[in-house]
Ligand SMILES: O=P(O)(O)OC[C@H]1O[C@H](OP(=O)(O)OP(=O)(O)O)[C@H](O)[C@@H]1O
């Protein structure tokens with residue numbers, strides 16, 4: 001597993017406003033989208049391309065375009081939905097699949113309540129988007145799902161990761177898949193309730209909860 005922590009003053013600025021408990025839902029949604037656009041640039045660094053012959057108004061040119069099969073973007077509902085638009089803006093030809101997962105707030109166990117993905121993901125590059133990588137349970141479950149369908153090349157894009165979650169992803173998946181995690185921040189750790197510290201709270205609630 002390869003971890004990339006995106007280190008850029010614009011990302012730090014936007015993430016600081018996002019973390020602030022005073023930030024309301026509309027602003028939180030807008031910043032999430034903006035942050036994903038910045039992270040997507042790094043996350044798509046190894047997106048597969050193929051040569052393309054074109055003519056400019058001045059002459060022939062051998063360029064490149066995103067190769068077939070098209071990449072997949074998979075938001076993990078609910079909170080991952082907030083990152084979908086930003087990701088597809090940079091990857092407009094991508095297909096979108098959905099995984100609905102929720103962790104039990106007491107036991108931290110994961111349950112999957114929705115799935116809408118192609119049966120065969122062999123040879124597909126998959127970009128999983130979810131703002132929070134906490135214990136890592138959700139991401140491991142999601143990637144296991146993708147591996148069972150044949151995917152081997154997975155990039156996870158998140159906003160905040162905990163070292164414990166990164167370690168879990170490494171331990172559980174390293175021998176089976178080529179996984180990259182791109183995050184805007186690697187935080188201190190988890191509290192007793194499994195929340196990232198300092199984190200930003202419950203991303204799903206802040207995206208889709210009551211607006212103050
Ligand atoms: O690394 P983990 O410990 O598994 O936690 C991370 C998960 O928790 C949050 O989702 P949540 O279960 O709150 O669902 P929601 O998006 O519907 O709010 C978050 O969006 C991740 O999916």
Ligand SMILES: O=c1cc[nH]c(=O)[nH]1
Nearest residue numbers: 134195196201202203
């Ligand atoms: O800090 C956390 C951990 C899991 N899920 C969240 O939304 N926030």
Ligand SMILES: [Mg+2]
Nearest residue numbers: 202203204205
């Ligand atoms: Mg939540």
